[in-house]
Amino acid sequence: MVRDYLIIGAGPAGLQLAAALERDGRDYAVLERGRGPGTFFTRFPRHRQLISINKVHTGYRDPELRLRMDWNSLLSDDPELLFTRYSDDYFPRADDLVRYLADYAERTGVRAEYGAEVVRVSRPDGVFTVEAADGRTWRARRLIVATGVSRLNVPPIPGIELAERYDDFDTDPASFTDQRVLVIGKGNSAFETAESLMAKAAVIHVAGPHSLRMAWQTHFVGHLRAVNNNFLDSYQLKSQNAVLDGTVESVEKAADGGYRVVFRYARTTERLRELRYDRIILAAGFRFDASVFDDTCRPALVIDDRFPEQTAAYESVNVPDLYFAGTLTQQRDFKKSTNGFIHGFRYGVRALHRILDARYHDTPWPARPLPAAPEAIADAVVERVNRSSGLWQQFGFLGDVVGVDGDRAVYQEEVPLDLVTGGGLGPAAHRFVVDLEYGPGHADVDPFDISVPRVAENDAEHAGDSVYLHPVVRHYRDGVLDGTHHLAENLENDWDIPAVHQQPLTAFVKACLD
Template sequence: MPLDYLIIGAGPAGLQLAALLQRDGRDYLVLEAGPTPGTFFTTYPRHRQLISINKIWTGSEDPEFNLRADWNSLLTDDPALLFKNYSRRYFPHADDLLRYLADFAHGLQVRYDTRVTRVARDGDVFTVCTGEDTLTAHRVVVATGVSQLYVPPIEGIALAERYDTVSVDPDDFTNQRVLIIGKGNSAFETADALVETAAVIHVAGPHSIKLAWQSHYVGHLRAVNNNFLDTYQLKSQNAVLDGTVERITRRDDGGYRIDFRYARTVESTRHLDYDRIILCTGFRFDASIFDPSARPRLVHNDRFPEQNSAYESVNVPGLHFAGTLTQQRDFKRSTSGFIHGFRYGVRALHRILTVRHHDSPWPSTPLENTPEAIADALITRLNRTSALWQQFAVLGDVVTVSGDTARYHEEVPVDYLHDGGLGPAPFAVVATLEYGPDHDQVDPFDITIPRIAENDAEHAHDASYLHPVIRVHRGGRLVAEHHLAENLENHWDLPAVHHQPLVLFLKGVLSDAD
């Protein structure tokens, strides 16, 4: 008999989904190519320091609130399986995550050293082949992450060393000229590691550096990896090159020459010489295992599978995705590419699968249908939820109203709601946490730029910092919107500033709910 669920990959996302399925007594199996959970993290990051924070002390004893500052724990009811029990470091060592995942996987249905070689689909059944076995399943969930290094189409690129295999011993680069292609965290992680030994380091790419503290996208360059920028701007023989590497050739003396076209000048192609060239251009999804009958459509230069709001392939029904692959849905805008974001996406996927295949509605609680009760419920949740905090603008709490009945649904993907996931166009009050539309254009350290005053309820809609947004939908159409004023401590519960304006807003919209 086919399995109900076959999960490919025992990384954090695959384990998170497996734990939820096991809790509910579902029929599932996880296949993992490596000998242990989280095989990706046995190699990456190469210099072994994670950039996912582990902030243990928050001043709160609320486990839900504390997950806002815990970017490594998976969702669990077992307090022993919180990452703070595995490391006290703010930026932990990757080996600590491996220990954590091994303990989390204990008791789950995982088959290790089992590499999937082919996935095909016939009707509503998938056939999954491994080196030693053939399995069938009604639904396949791919949680393999972006496991292949992305190699840009540059002539001579095979002459470059790769991030996944290059030496991590700085002494191997003593007094050498090094070019690093790429401007993301892996590129600057590598550059920082070579600052003490290399003679010259150039980091090159066609796009401007985007800093996470300004964009609020944690996949952009993090401060923990940007010490190299000091060595550039303070004239220490290093540089960031804005432009395109068009060709790499080998020099007669054993070094390399590149043809480089600058992005910001009219200068024609320039020739630059290096002893070593390292490729740090990010990762992509490996779609090679898919038969044409089950091959998902790819997007973003074929780096990610295209998905609908149920984290499902847009062209292969029953083929779902979990984990960092789901960042296609909020590409470079929110946190689905990272544990602290996709753990909630996996929980949402689990609920979607339960709604679809196990005749169970989205979990909800009844609520008194009054403006005061709904405002109280929303403000209470907004001040402690970790899911909406981490998956800003992606997940929302939804209050549906029908007649005298109101129900509170937590952590619904906003796009899934709009696609009818909670039923055909309900009257819905949707609460999200969001930054302002131009938040990434504002330098948060420039005191000459005017900002909305803290707790300014009248101008809350102009705020650029993270704050609650309440939207009301009726018949599939947005009919009203209300912003809660931003607050330095992220406390959106002041009676006159937050609660009373929200009650007044809800009184106006609920009168149209019948």
């Protein structure tokens, strides 16, 4: 039997895509190595607190606006199937997410086969063949990989095998009492680990070659989050902890017990130094596991071979009909937007579903007609930027598109920007593409430094200089960028002041169409 679709992975992305295929009556199956949905979250994060916010009380009644502050819910046709019903915690527990995913799979009717550990994927005859460890096989015309970054990232350091691994070390802080500990890595998993040990360990060093970046400054939520950065206080206030900037050159056992580490500093005159530790924990993040693909369909990898390389349609650049969903799609916006997280990739999954519909089922991207008048176009754009959760969460990556041809206009929502500029929607005399963006250099400005000048709120004249999140509208004439208009930033993110937002936008649209 050859299916139309096989999805590998019953995590958040795989479940949401499967729910959409189930609703549409498509021929598909989901393969999951675990005993139920969300296997990854039964183990990670190791200390069981998520850093995806769960803001139950927003003051909004509009469910679309509430999704702006709900980072864990998946998209579905069931308005009651929301994670906010499972926990009141702002940073919820991972076990609550596992419960939610199990209920999501059951209530949407997802057809998943559990205990199916994929060990080989091949494509000898133009059809994907997927083999499981127990000997079962499946065949499909299209394959969607939604496994996430499931493999621990192990840097090529001599002796690194002596370190304990984030994915299986003993998380009980008491086992680290009065010990000197090195944590290798500078991401949230490393700092989550260091923070958990502060009350028991004697000394903790967190080490990595790159500069530490704070999420509140870069607006990339994968950078260090405030919920994990109490450790920085203990470092800067000289409480026996430190962040080391540089590379671990080697690890070896010391004759008198513990470990000897050779460390190369990145920014001091002391280039090499020998350091001693009782315990070493490797927490350098995760990577995509491509080992199951044979030579007939092995996807190209990028970013130090940590992610599969993809087109604007989430398809492998070298294996046709091989698609990716979920956190793997962060290759498209690496450390810039939100495809690495549920609150971002849930909209990417919806976009992928629309792409599959258009390519294989003759169903064009959903569109609604609109009067081709500048006022109507401006009003439609303003309404969307003030309400949409997809544009809000996938800033700089997804955009709404207004196509104008003669006296006819159509409005299409949440299209990957690279798909639009690459011609994925076909030709049009005029296209207005709107997304939400931070201004250039926003990641290099300390938002709490009052000596740094910034554009005033609702300053339409200087809106193009804004660094805070704001709508940007670009006009393409016959596929070529022809003009750009910025809507003035607003403290409450309400871009609906007639003289500041609607009227300047209407004038821009009119000038473009004229």
